[in-house]
Amino acid sequence: MCRSRDEPVILDIGAGRGEDILAVREQLPGACLQAIESFPVSIEFLKRNDVGVSEIDIETSVLPFESRSIDLVICNQVYEHLKEIFWLTSEIERVLKPDGASIIGVPNLGSLHNRLLLLAGQQPAAIHVLGPHVRGFTVPGLRRFFEAAGTLKVERVGGSNFYPFGRKTARLVANMMPRLAVSSFYLLRRTNSPRRFLDLFDDPIGMELVDTPFYRGSS
Template structure:
């Protein structure tokens, strides 16, 4: 493992942090969904760390869903950009979407669906790489591509903290409960933990905990985007 890979790994230990952020809002009876659960490893971690018995997951890959099911996750295959979530409205107490939306071109429908399946006052933990991290700002300053969105890479979206909050709180669908940064290149823990707590908007990873508001006659993100930007599929 090279130095760059070592630093990246040390700065992305976010599962314990996510568990602590949602813990105050979780009970054993909570119904939990991880959007983009992959092979179910992280879902199983949250199940054990939070003491939740009812854990669901979604992923677009059939093999990943099968693997997650084998680990005890109630996993479903779903194309987040094209399909509605296979759940009733107001179904989940907690939804986690971590390191997912940077892979999506169509981000409006899945956020609308997350809002739909969350119970009123339910909580969403949303995490993505930070385009405005200190190291990305430096790379742009010297004319280099940010690490969170490369040309030949699976990441097709990039978010700054302020733009992300504007997106997540559109039409007062959600309100921010807590904002936290994880990792601070080129440092490693514990030094990176100190700097990310002082300068969260300069951190490698953005984590935002939100509460669902009940909005009557909701204007969904999906409908608003179709109204304003009819000429693009993005």
């Protein structure tokens, strides 16, 4: 647990071996680091590096943190594996402080190489039929999703990797043209809306979702 209420609290959902959250520690040495992870080897590694770890099902469980208690939520390369993105997004929104931020990273279905593959009649690399990804996202599509309820605002979109360039050139081009980059990253901020993200199910847009029983929490 965090030692002081004054220290920033960083949460990494699907932390893996901690590359992202440990990089945050380098910038914020006094931060309290928390993670959600289920792979045993990763859990042990995170604990050895003084990261608090919770093992839960993020598609149906409440995040084990108080509302408005987290300064930064990282969720990198996770959304593409999930059906219940409405529930997870609502939980991220709930735990964020009013001035908090979230960084979400996903493979970009609209990347240049995926567009060329689809044009050639091939399966896009971002969502292989035999792979673990169950969702594909483009920048306009995911921006619309995050902002649909009016409770979150996409402040900035960046990119990483850009085929067929080398690392340095790819980084430059990806941030110039994130809609064509291999992966896209979204900086989210909470708005002042009193609503919850799940309230969008009560909006007209919710009528588009009635055919699928998305998880909305236990009654």
